Amino acid sequence: MTLHFDNRYAALGERFYASLKPLSLPDPASVIINNDALKQVGLNDYSTEHLLSLFSGSLLPEGSDPLAMVYSGHQFGGYSPQLGDGRGILIGQVTNAQNTLLDLHLKGAGKTPFSRMGDGRAVLRSSIREFLASEALYHLGIPTTRALGITTSSEPVRRETMERASMLMRYSESHIRFGSFEYFSYTEQHDALKILADYTLENHFEEVVSCESPYDEFLISAVKKTASLIAYWQAYGFAHGVMNTDNMSIIGQTFDYGPYGFMESYDPYYICNHSDDHGRYAFNKQPAIGLWNCQALAQALSPLTVNIKPRQVSQIYQDNFTQRYHSLMIKKLGLTQNQQNDKQLYQDLLDLLEGYHIDYTNFFRALSHFDQNDGAVSLEIIKSCAAPFDPWFDRYKARLNVEKLSDEQRHKNMLGVNPKYVLRNYLAQMAIQNSETGDFSELHRLYDVLKSPYDEQPHNERYAEEAPQWGRNLQISCSS
Numbered sequence: 001m002t003l004h005f006d007n008r009y010a011a012l013g014e015r016f017y018a019s020l021k022p023l024s025l026p027d028p029a030s031v032i033i034n035n036d037a038l039k040q041v042g043l044n045d046y047s048t049e050h051l052l053s054l055f056s057g058s059l060l061p062e063g064s065d066p067l068a069m070v071y072s073g074h075q076f077g078g079y080s081p082q083l084g085d086g087r088g089i090l091i092g093q094v095t096n097a098q099n100t101l102l103d104l105h106l107k108g109a110g111k112t113p114f115s116r117m118g119d120g121r122a123v124l125r126s127s128i129r130e131f132l133a134s135e136a137l138y139h140l141g142i143p144t145t146r147a148l149g150i151t152t153s154s155e156p157v158r159r160e161t162m163e164r165a166s167m168l169m170r171y172s173e174s175h176i177r178f179g180s181f182e183y184f185s186y187t188e189q190h191d192a193l194k195i196l197a198d199y200t201l202e203n204h205f206e207e208v209v210s211c212e213s214p215y216d217e218f219l220i221s222a223v224k225k226t227a228s229l230i231a232y233w234q235a236y237g238f239a240h241g242v243m244n245t246d247n248m249s250i251i252g253q254t255f256d257y258g259p260y261g262f263m264e265s266y267d268p269y270y271i272c273n274h275s276d277d278h279g280r281y282a283f284n285k286q287p288a289i290g291l292w293n294c295q296a297l298a299q300a301l302s303p304l305t306v307n308i309k310p311r312q313v314s315q316i317y318q319d320n321f322t323q324r325y326h327s328l329m330i331k332k333l334g335l336t337q338n339q340q341n342d343k344q345l346y347q348d349l350l351d352l353l354e355g356y357h358i359d360y361t362n363f364f365r366a367l368s369h370f371d372q373n374d375g376a377v378s379l380e381i382i383k384s385c386a387a388p389f390d391p392w393f394d395r396y397k398a399r400l401n402v403e404k405l406s407d408e409q410r411h412k413n414m415l416g417v418n419p420k421y422v423l424r425n426y427l428a429q430m431a432i433q434n435s436e437t438g439d440f441s442e443l444h445r446l447y448d449v450l451k452s453p454y455d456e457q458p459h460n461e462r463y464a465e466e467a468p469q470w471g472r473n474l475q476i477s478c479s480s
């Protein structure tokens with residue numbers, strides 16, 4: 001049971017972090033463990049007891065070198081010069097069986113020099129939300145950090161009400177954020193900015209190291225990854241909720257889950273974060289905010305880059321976003337060839353879904369079974385408003401005629417990209433409510449469902465149902 005530590009970030013020196021140990025939880029109790037993720041990092045032969053100690057901050061494995069990373073960032077458009085891990089601790093970096101270096105990060109591990117007014121803790125509710133969402137996205141095929149496990153405790157913490165201090169252990173190839181570069185750039189520590197960029201290139205952007213202008217290529221690559229990630233969010237109906245630059249991963253993963261939400265009935269103006277009064281991070285703003293964040297990254301890297309103009313960043317981002325989004329959307333429609341009017345076809349469909357408040361996930365799942373010989377459109381989900389959809393279905397049928405695929409093959413393709421199960425807010429809420437009474441069984445069941453989002457799970461049909469009335473307007477805030 002040895003982890004192979006190789007703490008390369010720690011080797012960068014004390015300007016990049018504060019060294020400190022986690023503050024362990026009293027009376028720790030395991031909430032959930034992710035066996036698949038444990039294997040990925042090489043923790044699968046740890047005993048339950050050891051995992052509990054590790055995930056509650058009382059066991060520091062030999063070779064670990066715990067630290068809180070420093071960073072800054074643009075929050076809701078304004079610059080915050082000093083953020084940093086206020087409650088998370090990078091326990092260390094381990095090399096796994098595939099020789100990939102992975103960060104082990106414990107969230108809720110106590111106060112750090114970057115905690116500001118915070119108590120350094122995370123609550124059970126927010127830990128469960130991160131666990132479920134990161135695993136849901138992972139199994140959908142969307143780049144993300146991954147949760148390893150949650151531990152709760154008897155320690156009270158104050159949020160809107162009294163809650164229980166909990167910890168979430170996660171892993172990722174990198175916890176470096178756009179804001180990590182902003183910190184060194186705006187404090188004019190350009191030597192440190194270069195050290196951090198070199199570290200990031202060597203460990204995560206190896207392909208650009210020997211380019212003529214490696215920092216330009218690094219920026220371009222990071223912009224492309226970000227554009228692609230956000231295209232996935234748009235195609236799958238995921239709203240992040242707090243796209244501050246300190247929550248943007250440099251390697252293009254979904255990162256720092258807070259008041260996120262999966263869209264149910266299609267609503268481009270969907271705001272999942274109750275604290276986002278002006279809708280800066282509304283669903284339909286995400287692509288533009290992604291670009292805004294990439295411009296902030298470009299600005300931060302400008303002491304290193306030689307020949308990149310803001311206009312180029314914008315062009316690269318938009319091209320990559322559009323391409324990826326388009327390819328995901330035509331796949332969702334079961335189209336394999338690119339035709340001129342395809343964009344209009346899905347845009348018009350989205351307008352219909354919006355106009356008639358149709359569930360986004362369930363519509364595409366139902367469409368995956370669509371038979372082109374069907375005279376009348378028989379999708380149950382639009383039954384009450386089928387007539388307005390008729391002209392669209394006529395166009396869709398005509399478009400399918402141009403394709404060479406059999407219905408059978410198209411159904412198969414579509415069922416593999418249009419999930420049956422996504423993490424609806426009300427489902428997370430039920431799992432949380434039960435967990436807060438000490439009953440984790442619903443959480444475990446929901447997690448099992450989300451592991452196979454594209455499979456039919458006859459016993460779990462109810463997890464594909466739209467939110468009941470009580471679960472439609474759940475308010476999720478930043479306080480976590």
Ligand code: AMP
Nearest residue numbers: 083084085086087115118119120121256
């Ligand atoms: P977030 O909006 O969750 O990404 O957090 C923004 C910043 O606030 C990060 O630097 C966090 O580490 C910090 N933070 C959030 N919650 C707490 C807390 N309870 N205690 C200390 N710092 C926190």
Ligand code: MG
Nearest residue numbers: 246247255256
């Ligand atoms: Mg954050």
